[in-house]
Amino acid sequence: MQRAETKSGKRPFMLVDVSLCIGCHACVNACKFENELEIKQFNTWIETWDAGEYPNVVRANVPHLCNHCDDAPCLAVCPTGATYRNDDGLILVDQEKCIGCKYCMAACPFSVRWQNDAGEVEKCTFCVNRTSAGLLPACAGNCPTHARLFGDLNDPNSEVAKKVAELGAESMLPELGIGTNTCYVGLAETNALPKSSSVLHGGRVAVKLEEMGA
Amino acid sequence: MAITDLSRRRFTQLAGLTGAAALAGLGLPDAAEAAEQAPVDPEFPVSGRGRKLEAAYDPNTDEIKVNDEVIVRYSNCVGCYAMCGVRLKLDRDSREILAQGGNPYNPCNAYPVLPFDEPLTEAYRTMTQSPTKQTGAATCCGRSLGALDVYLNSYRITTPLKRAGKRGEGKWEPISWDQLIEETVEGGKLFAHLGEDREIEGFRAVRDFDTPLVPDAPEFGSKANGLIYCGGRTDGRGQTSTRFLSMYGSSNKYSHHSSCYGAKGVYPYQSGDGDDLGIDAENNEYAIWMGTFPGANGGSVMSDLKRVAATIENKQAKIVVFDPNLGNGVVTPAQDNAVWYPIKPATNSALTMGMIRWIIDNEKYNEGFMCAPNLPQAIKLGFNACTNATHLVIVDEAHPNYRHMMHPEDAGLTPSSAENAFEDQYVCIDAATQQPAVSLDCDKGLMEWEGEVNGVKVRTAYLFLKDSANEHTIEEYSEICGVPVDVIEEVASEFVAHGTKSSVNGAGGVTSANGTDATSCYSTLAGLTGAICMKGSIIATFVGVTGPGNGERYLLSKAEGMPKDKPDARVDRTGFAWEDTSEYKRRTAAGEKDPKPLLPWYPGGVGTSDNQMVLSLANGYPHKAKILLTWQCNPIKATPGAQREEVMAAFKDPDIIPLAICSDVVEGTFAHMADYIVPDTMYREHFGISQHAAWWPHKGNFLQWPMVEPKSMKLDDGRHASFDVYLCDVGRKLGLPGYGDEALLSATGEKLPFNDACDYYVKALANVAYEDGVIEDLSDEEIRMQALDTLPEAWKKAVTPEEWSKVQRLLSRGCRTWPEADTWDDQGRQTYAGAYMVNFYSEERGSVRNHYTGKFYEGALGWHAETFSDGTPIADVYSREEYPFGAASHKPYFRCVTMLSDSALLRELSPHNYLEINIEDARELGIKDGDTVQAINPSGDVMEGVAMLRGGTARGNIGISFGYTQDAYGSTDLTVGDETVPGNPAINTGVQLCQMLDPQVGEGAIFAFSDPEASTPGRNGGMFKLVVPTA
């Protein structure tokens, strides 16, 4: 994979294998506890639906989280510089500078940002505290099927590098070409299947069957 | 969610710098980065959001550095009933819970499993990016974390409560522990202050061995059996109640059993000393999951999931799942090896018979295996179980043993002196001599033979199966279950092709009105190929050591003076024949011809039935209770069709239940209807030990232990209130054997006190530590790592100093596992398996008559449509044209059976469930996604909910996520003293599956329709119509 260099030479990377995700929400809830998030605050969530035409149906589960894009639209539009990129390439938010204009929220094509009680905008940080100390982030550290793998893509011995070498990596919304650091295995194949149910967030209908697609 | 002070997360040290830099408007990213990298604790940096780190990992040296400020402990989760392990990360000083995850030593949370002897640093390593970690991060599921949310944030009952209004009003007064014990033991006019004049009998008065419980009906035993107990899934705490009930002398002890899958494993095989069978997902090449979904089932969800997911991914295995609902399990896109086939509810046996028909027609069964007449012979052939295919069944109507197996005596043969793994001896036709022979003494029998032996008409057990299969064509079976013929044939052929590397099993699919057949499917199929207790086939589970029982160090099931008498019949009407009841005898003596009972009786061997106990008490038949003692359970909710006004009214009726005591932590249904609530501990706070319950072929025990101090009321003597302590104090006050100061026996004959759970369970842990190999002491370093030197003194005092260090090692791992290499012998047999014989014909089934019709049940597996108690097909009483749907429930990740609605986190993810309807069915009915619809059963019950159209629901099925709605549990106001906790109606949103009543039982009886043989509820199946309400 040809990627731009990060300052530290590391590239923290999350690989999500959609064929392994079962929608158990261990990741979503672990993140909630690790980051002490409240109602309506999600750094990550899962979209679930029935894919395929009856009776040849499978259950699709696609986790969403911040992609820490190389060419991050949020970074480009933040007027105060509260959103910044650290040496490892992670996109982070300095809460002290954020005025809550929400421009980044409008710019993010993945809708991963949210506003906290004070009005500042937050999002997934790849658990920067944990991962910069060599630990797994809360989500990948709680995935029962290891659908989520996390590691340094630039280290050929890491789980992610090995799996990417074997199976490749797809971005969500690849047409944007913004170089995501959260990639998927099996996403395009999943999205190519027709949907035969509404799209759920967890157990709640988020997009009804009739509302979907043109 | 814990509301934390935002200012805590500020970079307080560098706020000034950041402010100045902000004003300057330049160089901000660097300053912010500097803030990011200049943490409070340089060794374990935590800034912004995020909890304290448990360790740090250095990729250059591959070293783990454990953070002294954080302790990580391992135990077991009870967020549902899969008995997975759990890991808690705690702040060492405050003991605040920082995070929860899985236990790498526990096979439910990790695959491969971290071996028991690996040091704790290796467990830490699994949470890092280290490439040398022995297994991936050990995990619990999202629901487990919902249980953490409940633990941290939901309202909890922590003190004893006595009702201050009528039952079910939600009004309580807090009372002292002593008053609780005094009143429930001694009884009296306990509610005189509320204007209730009744004299209530407490534990002491009810424990009367001289008075019969029911006058003129000695089968029900003494009055002591008027103590009716029901518990939920005990997950290792079962001995707490079992011991009390045994010492008290009541056999009316019920728990989460037949309401879940009580039919399972009852008839289809005999086992010498084995237990439940499960799928060996680690080693199989092909598996049929029938009525249970890997990754979304009521059993060992996580352990199945990891193994199935791994073996699908590495292409070792291919699985097929037959289920009316496509669950959130391993059937996902972008993989080829797991496929879902929709099937109509309650038709698993039709599918299986179709497969068996193909196997028989094409002679693809393993004849060598089936013709082995005894276990040693089957083992010689390379197998690890046998069948009764060649055994003769008496079909002579005149014979006293009609429809029983033929024994040597019946055949005029001398019984064998060979060692017998089973209770009885059987007769077969020797293939070599073509003469009758005792099966134990024979090397090969004939599978298909009928004729006379010793003048008695007999035929081989296999023929019953064959005849049953030939009742219908494969096309007919396909039509019944909705699975295409080519699929049935393909699955059957794959199953046999993989021999002993094929597995087949299920769970929830057996709770239907034809569940007895459903449960027989798995072993019957496996019995055709020998795929039992071999590597890759169905394997024995629950393999572990005793622990809380009579073990190496302590004899915990023995006590001097234990009551010995057990009644023949219980209130649940199982295990006893109607014709043997005093009522029957009295009525026939009075001249009544063929009297019928109000509710059905189940003489079969299902064990105890919690759902039938509920229905019995709801009707006050066969008798009422003296005391109802319940413990963290809700068998009313677990019995679809039982949650209705009449049943609730009965439980609130002091005539039926004079005294109701419930031990729980939340005001659930039974607490809501109780007279007294005993505060219990929650998981993370209590002990429990059990054999491993995963579908896992190896040997292990898991344990629960108080990783944090209980939040229930602290008594004056320092103990924390719990059900264990309540029973200890009641036992002591009553002077029960096995309670008090000389209650617990050591193997060396000492008599030790029993005052709290730790007295008992820490001893049980010592048993686990010493049996089948004594484990090592725990090192001081590891003791310190988990702060196991700060544990209560009472625990240490419960065992000897030598035992204590080994107990600490068990606590530190949260389980004990034995080396996996010991599980298989060199021919792939599971060494731990007990003796199994598949019953192609089950005499236990076939020799029982339905007391309504007088007809015998079939002894072999067959396709039988759902019936009412009297054997009438439900489709003959109600019209399938009018009620074309069946229902099937499935397990969500956002509730659990009867709990977790009080988690705000889970409710946010899933505020309510839906009526899941097949997309084509819905279109035919004009139902759109999101419409409000009603599912109505022939009894007129209406389930109103929001429709969800799915391709993942079988045609003719209504799918319902089980566990939504509550009738109390925080959804109604709760008044304790002067304080009222307002009810939150959000806890009650959703749809509860409601099955119809059985119209064929006695006049005026309220009876949710059930399997007539196994008594299990007709949860899946039934009849419904879908209506779009116009108003």
Place this chain on the structure above:
Amino acid sequence: MVWNELIVCYLFLAGLGAGSFLLASVTGWLSGSTKKIRLIGSVVGLATVAVGTLLLMVDARAGLGSPARFFGLVSNLGSPMAWGVLCLSVFLVIAAASLIFQLAKKKVPKFIDVLGMLCSLGVATYTGVLLGAAKAYPLWNMAILPALFVVSAALAGFSLVSAIAYFSARDELPSLTFMPKAEVVLPVLVGVLFAALLVATAAVPGDSAHAAASLSVQRMLVGSFASVFWIGVVVCGIVVPLVAGVCRLISKRRDVTNVGMIGYVASCIGEFAMRYVIVMAAVSITLGAAF
């Protein structure tokens, strides 16, 4: 939707103010008396943009809680919002300066007028650029939106100033010689540009983008925003002003009449409605993702 009615109000006020002040600045090149009209345009421009800016600060809750943070707003000049802050700041200064000159009964220097025109165009344009840069919303088309916003701001601003002048400076109205033509051209441009926006949006490629784009257009044409769209944007914002403008253009004396007044009021309603649907009806590529 990320932004709400507060931002819609800001966009409305900013557009109105920019258009008003544009007119005030343009009077510098007109012969005939326009002093009162200039004053009206300057006061309205300064007041509405100032209030609008305040609304922006109220919406930025975190900044509102810690106002020192607002000083950081021009840190990232790669962001259209930073440029917007600059435009607004300069606009307020210039508008205030112009007003000071006028109140002191002095002639407003040409360079102030030039800057005034530039700032007005800047304030009206940058909002379109800002929305256009947010790629997550296919409705916010970078090529069309800025132009649409400028044109609609001009229409509303000119309309408001003319309406006020009808009561307090009627004699000066004929000095705005270009106005009768503008009152036809502007609504036509608004209509054409908005139609172009809808067409361009409907044709957006890419699965997710197309779904979101179609849904946005659908919501406006037949869905939950249909009434605001048809009555507010089309009728009030285009048809009524166009009819009024044509009436004026073809009339003999080309005076402002009651019909014209109706057209002016309608334009302002229309400008609000347009900002409203553009902000609120837009659907993001991630469809139902937001919580």
